[in-house]
Amino acid sequence: MATIIDVPEEKILHVNNFEFTYAGSDxxxxxxxxxxxxxxxxxxxxxxxxxxxxTLLRSFNRMHDLYPGNKYAGEVLFEGRNILDVKEDxxxxxTKIGMIFQKPTAFPMSxxxxxxxxxxxxxxxxxxxxxxxxxxxxxxxxxxxxxxTRLKQDANGLSGGQQQRLCIARAIxxxxxxxxxxxPTSALDPISTQGxxxxxxxxxxxxxxxxxxxxxxxxxxxxxYTGFMYLGELIELGQTEELFVTPKEKLTEEYxxxxxx
Amino acid sequence: MNYRQKRxxxxxxxxxxxxxxxxxxxxxxxxxxxxxxxxGIEALNIGIFINEGAPxxxxxxxxxxxxxxxxxxVMYATAAGVPLxxxxxxxxxxxxxxxxxxxxxxxxxxxxxxxxxxVIGAFVYAIVxxxxxxxxxYAGAIALAIIMIPIILxxxxxxxxxxxxxxxxxxxxxxxxxxxxxxxxxxxxxRAGVLTGILLGIARVAGETAPLLFTxxxxxxxxxxxxxxxxxxxxxxxxxxxxxxxxxxxxxxAAAFILSMFILSLNIIGRxxxxxxxxx
Numbered sequence: 297m298a299t300i301i302d303v304p305e306e307k308i309l310h311v312n313n314f315e316f317t318y319a320g321s322d323x324x325x326x327x328x329x330x331x332x333x334x335x336x337x338x339x340x341x342x343x344x345x346x347x348x349x350x351t352l353l354r355s356f357n358r359m360h361d362l363y364p365g366n367k368y369a370g371e372v373l374f375e376g377r378n379i380l381d382v383k384e385d386x387x388x389x390x391t392k393i394g395m396i397f398q399k400p401t402a403f404p405m406s407x408x409x410x411x412x413x414x415x416x417x418x419x420x421x422x423x424x425x426x427x428x429x430x431x432x433x434x435x436x437x438x439x440x441x442x443x444x445t446r447l448k449q450d451a452n453g454l455s456g457g458q459q460q461r462l463c464i465a466r467a468i469x470x471x472x473x474x475x476x477x478x479x480p481t482s483a484l485d486p487i488s489t490q491g492x493x494x495x496x497x498x499x500x501x502x503x504x505x506x507x508x509x510x511x512x513x514x515x516x517x518x519x520x521y522t523g524f525m526y527l528g529e530l531i532e533l534g535q536t537e538e539l540f541v542t543p544k545e546k547l548t549e550e551y552x553x554x555x556x557x
Numbered sequence: 558m559n560y561r562q563k564r565x566x567x568x569x570x571x572x573x574x575x576x577x578x579x580x581x582x583x584x585x586x587x588x589x590x591x592x593x594x595x596x597g598i599e600a601l602n603i604g605i606f607i608n609e610g611a612p613x614x615x616x617x618x619x620x621x622x623x624x625x626x627x628x629x630x631v632m633y634a635t636a637a638g639v640p641l642x643x644x645x646x647x648x649x650x651x652x653x654x655x656x657x658x659x660x661x662x663x664x665x666x667x668x669x670x671x672x673x674x675x676v677i678g679a680f681v682y683a684i685v686x687x688x689x690x691x692x693x694x695y696a697g698a699i700a701l702a703i704i705m706i707p708i709i710l711x712x713x714x715x716x717x718x719x720x721x722x723x724x725x726x727x728x729x730x731x732x733x734x735x736x737x738x739x740x741x742x743x744x745x746x747x748r749a750g751v752l753t754g755i756l757l758g759i760a761r762v763a764g765e766t767a768p769l770l771f772t773x774x775x776x777x778x779x780x781x782x783x784x785x786x787x788x789x790x791x792x793x794x795x796x797x798x799x800x801x802x803x804x805x806x807x808x809x810x811a812a813a814f815i816l817s818m819f820i821l822s823l824n825i826i827g828r829x830x831x832x833x834x835x836x837x
Contacts, residue, residue, distance in 0.1 A: 357730060364654055391732035401727035404745045413741075414731040463727070470731065 299544040300331055300533040303521065308474055308504040309333035309356065310373040314380075316348075316355055319365025325351050326528045328370070333474075338496060338505040340519035340536065342512055344551070347525040349508045353476050356506065357393040358386050374474075391418065394467035398479045400459030402451035407443050410451045410462055414470035429469055437465035438495055457488025464495060468503065475499065477507040481514065493518050512552060516540050524548045590817075597814020600807040610777035610788070613802035620812055622779040623793035626694065627816075629781065630773055630789055631763050633698035638705035638762075639755055645706070646713025646751075651739050663714070666707035677703050678768030686772055694783035697773025701762040708761060712754025713747075720746040749830045756827035760820045766791035790816045 311333070316326040326348045333339050341349040351360075358379065360366040371378040379389055391414070403410050411430045412420075420426055430447075434440040439461040443454070451462060460480060467475055477496065481489040496505060496518045509515050515522050516536060523533040524547070532545045543549045550556055558566070608619030645662070653659030681700040686692055720743050728738040744751070774786040775796060790812045797809035 359726060359730065362726065362729060387732045387734055389732075390730055395727070395730035397723050397727060397730075399721075399723055401721075401723050403724065403728070403742050404748075413728070413733075417731060417733050417737065466731065 298529065298531050300530060301535070303332045303334040303337075305334035305337060307332045308335040308374070309506075311352075311370075312373065313370035314352075314355070314372060315369040316351055316360070317367040317369075318351075319363065319367075324369075324528065326355075329528075329530050331523060331530055331533050333504065333506060334521060335504050336500055336502075337520040338500050338507060338518050339521045339523065340515035341506065341508045341523050341525060342510075342515050342551075343525035344556070345510075348528040349525045350478055352525070353478055353506060353508050354395075355380075356474070356476055357390050357395055358384070359395070361386060391470050392472050393474045393476065394470065394472040395476045395478065396460070396463055396467055396480045399483050400456055400463055402454065402459045402462055404450070404452060406448050407451045407454070407462060408447040411466050411469050414466060418470065430465075433465040433469035434462075436468055436499075437461045438491065439465060455488075457484050457491060460484060460488065460492060461495065464492075464499075468499065472503060474504045474506065477505065477509075479508055479510060482510060489514075512540075524551060526551070593810075593814055593817055596807075596810040597817075600811040601814065605808070605811050609779045610793070610808075613800070613805055618804065618808065620790070620793065620808060620815070622776060622788040623790045623812060624815070625779060625781065626773070626776070626788040627763070627790040629783060630694055630697045630701060630769070630787060631759065633694070633783060634701035634705060634762055635755075635759055637698065638702035638758065639709060641702070642706045642709025642758065643713050643751065643755070646710045647717065647739060649710070649714040650717035651735075651743065663711070666710050669703075669707040670711065673767075674700075674704055674765050675767035675771075678771035681768065682771040692772060692774035692786035694773050694780075694785065694787035696771075697769045697787065697789065698783070700768035700772045701765060704765060704768065705758045705762050708758040709754050712757070713751050716747040716750030716754065717743055719750065749833060753827040753830045756823050756830070760823035760827070763823070764791065764816065764820050766795055770795075 309332070311329060311331045314326060314329045315324045317324045329352065341353065343349050354360055355368060356372065356379075360368075368380045370380070372380055374389075374393070377384075403413060405413075408430055411433050412426050415426060415429055420429070431440065431444075434443060439458060442458060443462070451459065454462060460483075464475075480496075481492050484492065493514060496507065499505060500520075507515075507519065519536045521533060522536045522539045524531045524539065524543075524545070526547055532539060532543060532548045534544065539548065540552055543552060604617060605619040605621075606624065607621060608617045609622045610620070611618035649659050649662060653662075678700050681696050681703070685696040685699055689696070724742055724746060725738055728742045729735075733741070769789050769792050773789060773792070775792045776786050776788045780787055794809050794812040794816070797805040797812065800806065800809075
């Protein structure tokens with residue numbers, strides 16, 4: 297049994313009876329999962345390793361399509377259509393639903409070119425327009441002060457935390473509707489982690505956020521809603537405070553009190 | 558002798574034997590290089606670069622025809638072999654997604670890399686030289702390109718696979734189409750390695766003699782028409798070195814020296830690229 301609340305806010309994503317099966321497997325990795333994702337909120341997904349939270353996250357921008365044989369079922373509604381449809385234009389979809397990965401993924405090019413990458417893909421050529429957008433994105437990602445004097449330098453010279461904020465700047469530069477964070481701080485030190493968490497809380501003014509994390513304190517600190525997943529199912533979705541203080545499901549309680557996981 | 562002394566004794570014996578073996582191997586290498594440099598430099602003079610071949614006994618004989626022929630054949634081979642090798646390697650790493658065909662291509666290129674080059678020369682002789690009715694620079698370039706392709710294909714494949722898949726995913730997640738992900742992100746990440754593969758591929762074919770004997774053959778005079786038989790440093794060296802005339806033998810040494818220095822510098826540049834990449 298599962299306890300899944302409805303959200304009062306407008307829903308940016310609506311997941312209905314979603315199933316996902318990895319290539320070569322007969323049993324679905326995610327089973328009949330339904331949940332709302334609230335607009336301009338942070339939704340955290342927690343659960344033990346292998347519970348399917350990253351798999352679910354990577355379905356929202358159809359990342360699984362990069363590898364052959366993976367199968368989706370059910371629906372994920374976004375802007376009134378099912379994005380699991382085979383006819384969905386993945387390139388447009390991914391400009392609207394961006395992603396930040398576990399390890400920083402700075403491209404082997406300059407800091408400026410990294411942030412301008414998505415903008416150039418969308419055909420922006422005007423130099424001053426590019427300069428403005430890159431500067432704004434770097435400021436929004438709270439890294440402008442550290443890199444403003446060395447925009448032409450190789451992005452791989454930055455520290456891990458700086459690279460992760462650079463990746464966030466790159467993702468928000470194209471002004472997506474949703475940002476998916478896949479354990480964005482698990483490779484970072486505590487101070488960098490704090491920086492990213494503050495950033496996540498600020499960004500939700502403009503973009504809806506789904507964040508997968510292994511760190512329950514992090515989920516409690518940054519999110520408005522938290523979903524607890526176990527063995528490919530969503531056990532509970534609730535307001536973060538409620539879920540951590542008065543969980544409705546026994547499994548949730550056992551997990552957040554550290555009885556397993 | 559206790560256990561510790563025995564261990565130290567065995568260690569000393571093994572170390573001495575392996576050091577001596579290394580020295581023997583190295584001494585041959587330096588012997589060859591030494592003789593080559595000694596005889597090569599002695600035979601070098603400006604005339605070699607500006608004069609064409611001449612009958613034995615003539616004073617103004619040189620290697621101009623072989624130098625230019627060698628450059629032309631290697632350039633044409635590179636122009637054909639590099640794009641084919643890089644594109645095929647890109648297919649294997651980026652598009653094949655672990656298919657059977659990809660595994661077969663990998664295995665065949667590994668076999669091709671160790672195939673005797675004279676066999677490839679004979680193959681091109683049969684499919685190009687005989688139908689055309691004459692030797693040609695083109696046939697030589699084709700033979701060298703065939704030798705070059707599997708080398709470049711495999712290094713490109715390996716180097717592209719070293720680029721982390723998260724980097725590709727990050728580019729896709731920004732809405733990049735696949736060809737842009739490959740050209741703008743994957744190639745950039747693997748640039749140094751792919752360039753090294755190309756340079757080593759060129760260095761490998763630049764020293765080939767056997768496949769050219771069957772294909773571009775030789776010419777004692779300057780010819781820049783790729784449709785005709787053409788001189789090359791390697792074949793010229795072979796002819797001059799086996800001739801009974803001392804002045805021709807000297808030219809052979811000069812050719813060997815120039816060719817070795819060319820290949821050595823390609824190898825060094827290739828390795829510098831890799832070092833530079835690792836240093837980052």
